[in-house]
Amino acid sequence: MTSVIGFVGFSNSGKTTLISKLVTHFTNSGLKVAVIKHDAHGHYKEAEGADSTHYREAGAAATVVISPDSYMAFRREVTELEPIVAMLQVEQSYELIFVEGFKNGAHNKIALFRNEEQAEIIRSLPQPPAAVASFETFKKLVPATIPFLEIDDICGIAEWIEIHMKKNSI
Template identity: 45%
Template sequence: MAYCVGFAGFSNSGKTTLVAKLTIEMKLRGHRIAVMKHDAHGHYKEAKGADSTIYAESGADVVVTLSPDALHVYEKKEAPTLEEQLLAYAHLDYIFIEGFKREKHPKIAVYRTIEQREMIREVVPSPIAVVTALSNLEDDFAYPRFNLNDICGIADFIEQNFVDCQF
């Protein structure tokens, strides 16, 4: 069964870039990777520079975008759920999930600014780690912390602390 970890943060927090870099690193380590993206507003597009395209170009074995009225692996589907997609790709090693900050899978909070940092309180369950561009903060959060550019350190953390997706 695949191990999954989510990446939750506000827009422009660095989630897509982080997940793409982690995908490259984990592929170099010999892992099979799926990336699932939450498209809450149904704005999916197959275009250069779109998140799904970036993930495919980073080498992900599978890229799935879940919208309110569609599942983008070229399959039209009414109300697709994250749970059924996790089960469909359970044969891979890791599933990286962008968004879905209120689903029950383990998550890493991603933020660039003090204002974005507040999203930690919105993540359910609480994050297992924090990835940020900020440094030297008096931190009232007791989470492992990584710099946005510490891709190897984040990959090591994921390999050492993965949590089985059980639904």
């Protein structure tokens, strides 16, 4: 079974950086990782330095950018998260799929924030996140019922993901 975990946060909260580091970590561990990025406005341009380029450079076996009316291949077909996840689960043997964005998706999420203002992400989600990643300084802003992960502790976050993969809870 392919595990799916999302990463949500406001702009500049560190989603791309964290996902790229986790892709490298899990790829180096022998897992086949895919990344799906949400382009809510349809303005995404594939260029040097683009998020999807970072993911590929980090070792992702697949990257998909989903816009309102297309996905990275620009085929005007499936544009919802769940069919893309199903396609990656069926057509390829990915052990892990990271989803950037899709705050309203049904998948489990790790909410990221780098300052007090961005902590609002926790309350803006339709369901509580599976975990929160931020700096220790902001731990007090996270409800005690939600696991807290240090945003720069890649090994710690990876371990949390691995534990939940084994439990089939992500």
